[in-house]
Amino acid sequence: MRKTLIVTNDFPPRPGGIQAFLHSMALRLDPRQVVVYASTWKRDAEGVRATAEFDAEQPFPVIRDRTTMLLPTPAATRRATGLLRAHGCTAVWFGAAAPMGLMAPALRAAGAEKLVATTHGHEAGWAQLPGARRLLRRIGEATDTLTYLGEYTRGRIAPALTPAAAARMVQLPPGVDEKTFHPDSGGAAVRASLGLTDRPVVVCVSRLVPRKGQDTLIRALPRVLAAQPETVLLIVGGGPYRADLEKLAGRLGVSASVRFTGPVSWERLPAHFGAGDVFAMPCRTRRGGLDVEGLGIVYLEASATGLPVVAGDSGGAPDAVLDGETGWVVRGGEDTAPEETAERLVTLLGDAELRRSMGERGRAWVEERWRWDLLVDHLRALLD
Incomplete structure (x- = not known):
């Protein structure tokens, strides 16, 4: 697998379904081939301590942005491109296509050869709003693949994309650890x-x-x-x-x-x-x-x-x-x-x-x- 930079606002210890999805996927990749660029969960003492403890336990490097909400600002994009180059990454996985996929052109110019962006429920909402729909279309054009959770989200998102980007959509739902979730779980x-x-x-x-x-x-x-x-x-x-x-x-x-x-x-x-x-x-x-x-x-x-x-x-x-x-x-x-x-x-x-x-x-x-x-x-x- 290409060395991959995961760019995401949604990563533990921040709770939530997207966070669990990304973390579970990342843990199953080769840790030598993964670098994570994520937001800071909380800025208070408890949040900082929990984040530091979590990051120290990961088998791959986790680099935190100072902000609690990672957005594709010029500063965040510059840092992402810097991390891509510094760690020798040639692939990028955007944990949520909207809005982080707007970084794709800059990362492509910095050397990313594969860009994959995962869509969730909120992108289905973006696809219904004219301004957000245009941004989603840009993300689809700038990435190699947009993934979707299921037929409902694909059906809502695909019409907002160019025909070529819609044709490149691939299903990638979250999974379940059947060894953790089982009938004798306690x-x-x-x-x-x-x-x-x-x-x-x-x-x-x-x-x-x-x-x-x-x-x-x-x-x-x-x-x-x-x-x-x-x-x-x-x-x-x-x-x-x-x-x-x-x-x-x-x-x-x-x-x-x-x-x-x-x-x-x-x-x-x-x-x-x-x-x-x-x-x-x-x-x-x-x-x-x-x-x-x-x-x-x-x-x-x-x-x-x-x-x-x-x-x-x-x-x-x-x-x-x-x-x-x-x-x-x-x-x-x-x-x-x-x-x-x-x-x-x-x-x-x-x-x-x-x-x-x-x-x-x-x-x-x-x-x-x-x-x-x-x-x-x-x-x-x-x-x-």
Whole structure:
């Protein structure tokens, strides 16, 4: 593989799906052939310490920009080109095509022979806005390959590109570490620590933001409790929406049946997936189609853990579910969403055999289609 400079605003310890995707891919490449140029996560003492500790553990060099938001400014572009030359890199992987792919012409002039840019959900939103659409078109023309997560994102992004750039698009979704996410990942211990050993548990693992649909789960909970009175909704993750969700649970009188864990470290996530009987995240599309789910790797991590999933219909989320086989897709943005979500949850919580069969099918699908080793080989070929 060519020595590769990864240019990204999204890299751990900053949490998030894109960050986990890039880090997981980078760890599976030859560390002697990887250099990362990324933003700084936080400028406070805790953030600086966490970033320094994380970077020191990596098998490849991580160079941090002083800014907490890496943008293709002239200064950042000069530094990227300097790193390319200093480390002898001849390939560049932009962790998110927009906006970092705007650096591509300068990096090409500095000696990059291969430029690959990965698109996510937000590029699908860019493609709908005239000004951003023009920038996305420029990125497509300046890079060798734009990758896409699934058919939804490809269908939204490709019309914004030139025909030649659209023809060069290649699918590169995130993968799942099936050795980390598996049915014996430690869920029983988490349930015991939370006092949930003998109770049905619906688990949602995600950032707490409106698009993810945790509020739909809380609105569905009264109907679920009418059928399964001991059910607990376990909401795993942190984010700005927590206070609103807690107030909603209070207004609906279900606070006693909702548990918030707060942020959970990456190492403890598999066990928290395993603490559930069912995984649910009824995500929705917001802001007129600008805020959508790119894929929803959490559904696949839940499937690898052996859980049936209930997913929203936002963006590419349905690409991560075999509807009717590994779980169900529900309408995430409709007034009827809580009712439909509750119906699916009640069915699953009341049928252990259905949960088992869907969980087994999901685990097999991940092993067949979504393993990291299959996907990283594809990335190596694009960069070579």
